[in-house]
Amino acid sequence: MIDNAGPVAMDRPPNLSPGRYGAMTRSAIRLIRRTSPKEAALTFGLEALIALSIPLQLLLVRWVIGRVVGVGGQTTLGEIVVPIIAIFAVFALTRILLAVAMGLRLVLPKLVSYAATEMLAAKAAALPLPVIEAPDTRTRLAQAQRDIEWRPLRMCADLILLVSSGVTIAGLLVLLVVVQPVLAVFVVVAYALMLRRTAGAMHAIYTYFVTSMDRDRKLSYLSTLMADIDAAKEVRCFGLADVLLGRLRLLQADSVTDLRSVGRQWARRYLIGGLWTAVMGACGLVYTLWQYSLGSMTLGAAVAAVGALLFLIIQGHQFASSAGRFYENAVFVENFWWFMDLPAAPTGTKAAPSGDGAHVTLDGVSFTYPGSDRPVLVDVSMEVRPGEIVALVGENGAGKTTLAKLLCGLYEPDTGAVRWNGRDLSDIDAARLRENVSVVFQDFVRYQLPARDNIVFGDVTALSDEPRMVAAAREAGAHDFVSVLPDGYDTVLGPEFAGAHEPSVGQWQRVALARAMFRQAPLMILDEPSAALDGRAEHDLFAGLARAAPDQAVMVISHRMSSVQMADRIYVLKDGRIVEEGRHAELMDRDGAYAELFALHAASGLGDGP
Ligand SMILES: Nc1ncnc2c1ncn2[C@@H]1O[C@H](COP(=O)(O)OP(=O)(O)O)[C@@H](O)[C@H]1O
Ligand SMILES: [Mg+2]
CATH class of the missing domain: 3.40.50.300 (P-loop containing nucleotide triphosphate hydrolases)
Known part of the structure; x- marks a missing residue:
C-alpha cells in the first residue's frame, strides 16, 4: 500500500525509486484484481503469450535458415516443410490470440473504471462528516473524481502494454544471450541509459500533476460556477462572467506555463535517451556483421540477432513510454488509495438507542x-x-x-x-x-428526482408506502401543489432535466418537510x-x-x-x-x-x- 501520511504534498519531494514504482504497480493491480480477477488474469496471460510470439518467430527463422543454409543449398522442400508450417502456425495463433485480447482490452479497463467509481462513491458516503469536510480530503476527492473517468482506463491499458513489452523484451534478451551474449550487454547498457532519462521525465510530470492539484480544483470550481444553475441568476445580475473568466484564464495560463516547461524537459530527456539507444543499436549491428564476417556466427544466428536487436530497440522505446505514462497515473492511484484507506465511520459495533x-x-x-x-x-x-x-x-x-x-x-x-x-x-x-432522528437541514437537498423520491427518501425502508407518502405531503402542505403537477408524484422536480417542474423556494421547503415527516422518528429536528x-x-x-x-x-x-x-x-x-x-x-x-x-x-x- 502506498503510504498514507498526509497530503500528496507539495511539501514532500516526489520519490520515484523502484520500490515506490513497485508499490504503485501493486496498488494498480490491487484495483484491477478487485474488479474482475478472472478477466484480469486472462487478459494478462494472453498478452504475455502474444508478447512471446516475437522471440518465438525469430527462433523459428533462425531454425529455418539454419536448415536451408546448413545443407549447402541442396535443401528439399520436404526438409523445410515442418519449420514453414510452424512459422505459419505461430503467426496464425498469434493473430487468434490478438483477436481475443482486443475484446478483453476493451472491456477490462472499463470494468476497472466502473469499479473504482463505485468504490470511491461508497467510501465517500461512509466517511464521518468531519473527515469528508476536511479540505485535504476535498482536494484529493475532487482530483480522484475528475480522474476516475479515464485514469483507470489508461492505467490498465498502460499496464497491459508494460506487461506485453516486458515479456517480449525478456524473451528477446534470452534469445540474444543464447545467440550472442555480447549483444545482450549492448542492449542492457542502452536500456539503462534510456530508463535513467525516462525516470527524470517522469519525475517532472509527476511534480507537475501534484503541484497542479489545488490549482485544478480552483479551475474546475470556477468553470462549474459559471455553468451552475443555482449560480446562474447571480452570475448574470452581478455581471460576474468576465471577472470569473479572467480568473479562470490566469489559472489556465499558470498551468500551461508549467506544462510547457515539463514538455521541454520531456523532449530533451527523450531525445538524449533515444540517441543513446540508436548508438548502442548501431554498435550492436556492426558487431554482429563483424562476428559474421569472422565466421563466428552462422547466417541464421546473425539474422535472428539483427531481428532481435531491432525489435529490442522498438520494444525498449515502447516500454519506456508505457512506463512513463503509467507513472503519470501515480497521482491518481495515490489519491485513490489514500482516500480508500481513510477509516470509515464504524457501524454495527455499538448499541442501538434504547427506549x-x-x-x-x-x-x-x-x-x-x-x-x-x-x-x-x-x-x-x-x-x-x-x-x-x-x-x-x-x-x-x-x-x-x-x-x-x-x-x-x-x-x-x-x-x-x-x-x-x-x-x-x-x-x-x-x-x-x-x-x-428525522431532520430537515437549513440547506436541505433538492433531489432532481420525482417528487415521490423527494419524500420517500425520508425512510428507505418504506420506499413504496404510498398512503404514508401522501399523508406526509399533506401534513407538510406539499400535497396540494404536487398532486396537480402533470405527472403528480412522479413529476421530476428541479430545473435540471427536460419535462421537470421547478417548485418555488417555499414549495421546496414543504417537500423537504414532507420527507422528514415521512420518517416518523421519535426525534424530529x-x-x-x-x-x-x-x-x-x-x-x-x-x-x-x-x-x-x-x-x-x-x-x-x-x-x-x-x-x-x-x-x-x-x-x-x-x-x-x-x-x-x-x-x-x-x-x-x-x-x-x-x-x-x-x-x-x-x-x-x-x-x-x-
Ligand atoms: N463546517 C464548518 N466548519 C467550520 N466552521 C463552521 C462550520 N459550520 C459552521 N461553522 C461556524 O460555526 C458558527 C456557527 O454556525 P451555525 O451553527 O451554522 O450557526 P447558526 O445556525 O446559528 O446560524 C459560525 O461561526 C460558522 O462560521
Ligand atoms: Mg443555521
Whole structure:
C-alpha cells in the first residue's frame, strides 16, 4: 500500500525509486484484481503469450535458415516443410490470440473504471462528516473524481502494454544471450541509459500533476460556477462572467506555463535517451556483421540477432513510454488509495438507542470545528422530552445548526455529553441513532428526482408506502401543489432535466418537510423550517406538528420569533451559549435577550414572516 501520511504534498519531494514504482504497480493491480480477477488474469496471460510470439518467430527463422543454409543449398522442400508450417502456425495463433485480447482490452479497463467509481462513491458516503469536510480530503476527492473517468482506463491499458513489452523484451534478451551474449550487454547498457532519462521525465510530470492539484480544483470550481444553475441568476445580475473568466484564464495560463516547461524537459530527456539507444543499436549491428564476417556466427544466428536487436530497440522505446505514462497515473492511484484507506465511520459495533420515545439531553456540551480555534458551542445544557416542541432561537452564527448536527451524531462534542434516554451518544451506533432522528437541514437537498423520491427518501425502508407518502405531503402542505403537477408524484422536480417542474423556494421547503415527516422518528429536528414559508403556512405547520405525532420530541430551530411562541420551552442561544430558557410568556416577562430579539423582529416586521 502506498503510504498514507498526509497530503500528496507539495511539501514532500516526489520519490520515484523502484520500490515506490513497485508499490504503485501493486496498488494498480490491487484495483484491477478487485474488479474482475478472472478477466484480469486472462487478459494478462494472453498478452504475455502474444508478447512471446516475437522471440518465438525469430527462433523459428533462425531454425529455418539454419536448415536451408546448413545443407549447402541442396535443401528439399520436404526438409523445410515442418519449420514453414510452424512459422505459419505461430503467426496464425498469434493473430487468434490478438483477436481475443482486443475484446478483453476493451472491456477490462472499463470494468476497472466502473469499479473504482463505485468504490470511491461508497467510501465517500461512509466517511464521518468531519473527515469528508476536511479540505485535504476535498482536494484529493475532487482530483480522484475528475480522474476516475479515464485514469483507470489508461492505467490498465498502460499496464497491459508494460506487461506485453516486458515479456517480449525478456524473451528477446534470452534469445540474444543464447545467440550472442555480447549483444545482450549492448542492449542492457542502452536500456539503462534510456530508463535513467525516462525516470527524470517522469519525475517532472509527476511534480507537475501534484503541484497542479489545488490549482485544478480552483479551475474546475470556477468553470462549474459559471455553468451552475443555482449560480446562474447571480452570475448574470452581478455581471460576474468576465471577472470569473479572467480568473479562470490566469489559472489556465499558470498551468500551461508549467506544462510547457515539463514538455521541454520531456523532449530533451527523450531525445538524449533515444540517441543513446540508436548508438548502442548501431554498435550492436556492426558487431554482429563483424562476428559474421569472422565466421563466428552462422547466417541464421546473425539474422535472428539483427531481428532481435531491432525489435529490442522498438520494444525498449515502447516500454519506456508505457512506463512513463503509467507513472503519470501515480497521482491518481495515490489519491485513490489514500482516500480508500481513510477509516470509515464504524457501524454495527455499538448499541442501538434504547427506549420508546426520545428524551434527549445535552449536558455541558462544548464544540469547536476541526481546524478552528474558536468554540462554536460553549457549555450548552438543554433537553427535549417526548411529546415536547422545544424551540432554539438565536441570531445568525449563534451555533444553532451546529447543535442540530451534534444531535444527529454527525459531530461529537469536545467536552460534555449528548444523551439519548440517558445513554451517551458516543456509546450508541451512529447509523442506528440516525434511524431514530428525522431532520430537515437549513440547506436541505433538492433531489432532481420525482417528487415521490423527494419524500420517500425520508425512510428507505418504506420506499413504496404510498398512503404514508401522501399523508406526509399533506401534513407538510406539499400535497396540494404536487398532486396537480402533470405527472403528480412522479413529476421530476428541479430545473435540471427536460419535462421537470421547478417548485418555488417555499414549495421546496414543504417537500423537504414532507420527507422528514415521512420518517416518523421519535426525534424530529427542523432547522429553520419556515424560513421560506408564508405566515399562514408557518402557522399551519406548527399547529400540525403538535397534532401529527403526539409523542414525538421536536426541536425547532428558528430566528423567526413568530414561529416559536407556542413552543413548550424556548432556549436562546447567543455566541454558542444558552443565555435564557423558558416559555414565551416567561421570557417576555424577564425582558432579557429573548424579549430584545422579539422586539427587534416585531419592529422590523420580520415577526410576521416574509
Ligand atoms: N463546517 C464548518 N466548519 C467550520 N466552521 C463552521 C462550520 N459550520 C459552521 N461553522 C461556524 O460555526 C458558527 C456557527 O454556525 P451555525 O451553527 O451554522 O450557526 P447558526 O445556525 O446559528 O446560524 C459560525 O461561526 C460558522 O462560521
Ligand atoms: Mg443555521
